Amino acid sequence: MSVLLKKIKINIYSQFKRNLSNNQYKIRRALLYVPGDDPKKINKAYKLDVDCIALDCEDGVAANRKEQARNTIFEFLNNGKPKKSREFDWGVRINSVKSELCQNDLDVILTAQNLPDTISLPKVNDTEELKWFSSQLERFTALKTKISVILFIETAQGIMNLKEICTTAKKLSENRNFEPVALVFGGDDYLADIGARKTDQLTEVLYARQKLVMMAKAFQLQAIDVVYIQYKDLDGLKQQSIEGANMGYTGKQVIHPDQVPVVQEAFLPSEKQIKWAKDLIEAYHKYAASGKGAFNFNGIMVDSPTLKQAENLIKFVEVVGKDTNQ
Numbered sequence: 001m002s003v004l005l006k007k008i009k010i011n012i013y014s015q016f017k018r019n020l021s022n023n024q025y026k027i028r029r030a031l032l033y034v035p036g037d038d039p040k041k042i043n044k045a046y047k048l049d050v051d052c053i054a055l056d057c058e059d060g061v062a063a064n065r066k067e068q069a070r071n072t073i074f075e076f077l078n079n080g081k082p083k084k085s086r087e088f089d090w091g092v093r094i095n096s097v098k099s100e101l102c103q104n105d106l107d108v109i110l111t112a113q114n115l116p117d118t119i120s121l122p123k124v125n126d127t128e129e130l131k132w133f134s135s136q137l138e139r140f141t142a143l144k145t146k147i148s149v150i151l152f153i154e155t156a157q158g159i160m161n162l163k164e165i166c167t168t169a170k171k172l173s174e175n176r177n178f179e180p181v182a183l184v185f186g187g188d189d190y191l192a193d194i195g196a197r198k199t200d201q202l203t204e205v206l207y208a209r210q211k212l213v214m215m216a217k218a219f220q221l222q223a224i225d226v227v228y229i230q231y232k233d234l235d236g237l238k239q240q241s242i243e244g245a246n247m248g249y250t251g252k253q254v255i256h257p258d259q260v261p262v263v264q265e266a267f268l269p270s271e272k273q274i275k276w277a278k279d280l281i282e283a284y285h286k287y288a289a290s291g292k293g294a295f296n297f298n299g300i301m302v303d304s305p306t307l308k309q310a311e312n313l314i315k316f317v318e319v320v321g322k323d324t325n326q
């Protein structure tokens with residue numbers, strides 16, 4: 001961790017401690033998919049410094065390998081969460097409700113000796129699917145603690161029904177054994193669903209990409225951005241990651257080990273941004289004490305929305321520092 005980051009951690013920690021402890025924020029900058037039928041890749045993923053792993057039963061696994069995938073994941077779950085130098089999210093992506101594989105996946109995954117931290121539920125279209133999923137979870141009465149759930153929105157129906165999906169997820173979680181923690185934008189499936197043609201700028205999915213991040217924030221969920229499938233092009237990945245971070249996304253899906261450090265770095269604010277935020281917060285409180293709500297800060301007008309942006313940035317740095325020792 002840099003000297004500046006350490007200093008900020010000491011100065012700002014107490015200020016935000018209350019907010020952070022309320023929702024047990026877990027950092028999810030890179031969400032790495034690992035095909036569930038491939039033990040070699042799972043072992044490799046266990047050795048990586050990655051925020052979030054999703055052992056995959058869904059699209060990373062061929063249709064004739066589904067059973068192999070869930071049985072392999074079952075064995076890895078039974079062996080326990082691997083020890084790493086820092087906390088990470090140990091998750092499983094099951095198949096969608098509509099696929100009719102979902103129940104079989106849950107029957108296997110949720111009867112393992114150790115449960116994953118998180119279940120990723122792909123292709124959520126409407127609240128009925130969510131209710132069905134929730135009732136399936138209820139069958140596992142051994143679930144003593146709430147399991148975290150990541151909801152994938154990757155169809156036109158899902159984007160259209162997003163507000164109702166988030167409302168229902170929050171409502172159901174009040175007295176059920178799961179907790180929605182994030183929304184994922186499944187850009188590739190969404191493109192296919194609406195019959196769009198993919199461009200480098202992703203203008204064809206801009207509305208959905210923005211709607212998802214807006215809705216995530218409205219419901220205090222993390223927002224996880226599209227996957228970058230040109231996995232050998234790390235410059236392009238960096239550019240798209242920064243774009244997602246600028247839009248308000250808190251993380252990005254990845255498919256290859258080489259993508260992990262690029263994405264995790266891109267979702268960290270730069271030292272320049274951290275200094276800007278720290279100076280702005282100090283200046284804001286100085287001006288506020290003298291009765292000024294808006295003031296000139298290095299040539300720009302600053303008032304309370306800008307303060308909130310600076311506070312968001314510092315809060316994020318604080319959480320990253322706590323979870324990753326960076």
Ligand SMILES: CC(C)(COP(=O)(O)OP(=O)(O)OC[C@H]1O[C@@H](n2cnc3c(N)ncnc32)[C@H](O)[C@@H]1OP(=O)(O)O)[C@@H](O)C(=O)NCCC(=O)NCCSC(=O)C[C@](C)(O)C(=O)O
Nearest residue numbers: 033034035041044045059060186187188189227255256257
């Ligand atoms: C792209 C592929 C085929 C290139 O596979 P490769 O074997 O040619 O790669 P490599 O460069 O040779 O691999 C180097 C090393 O990394 C390992 N490795 C490689 N990948 C992984 C991985 N993911 N996790 C852990 N380890 C991995 C690999 O085993 C090898 O290990 P080694 O050096 O020890 O021999 C391969 O990386 C892969 O299978 N990735 C995962 C693909 C996947 O899960 N796709 C589905 C998720 S995206 C999605 O669902 C869409 C979305 C969101 O739903 C929507 O937008 O709609």
Ligand SMILES: [Mg+2]
Nearest residue numbers: 059154186189
């Ligand atoms: Mg998908």
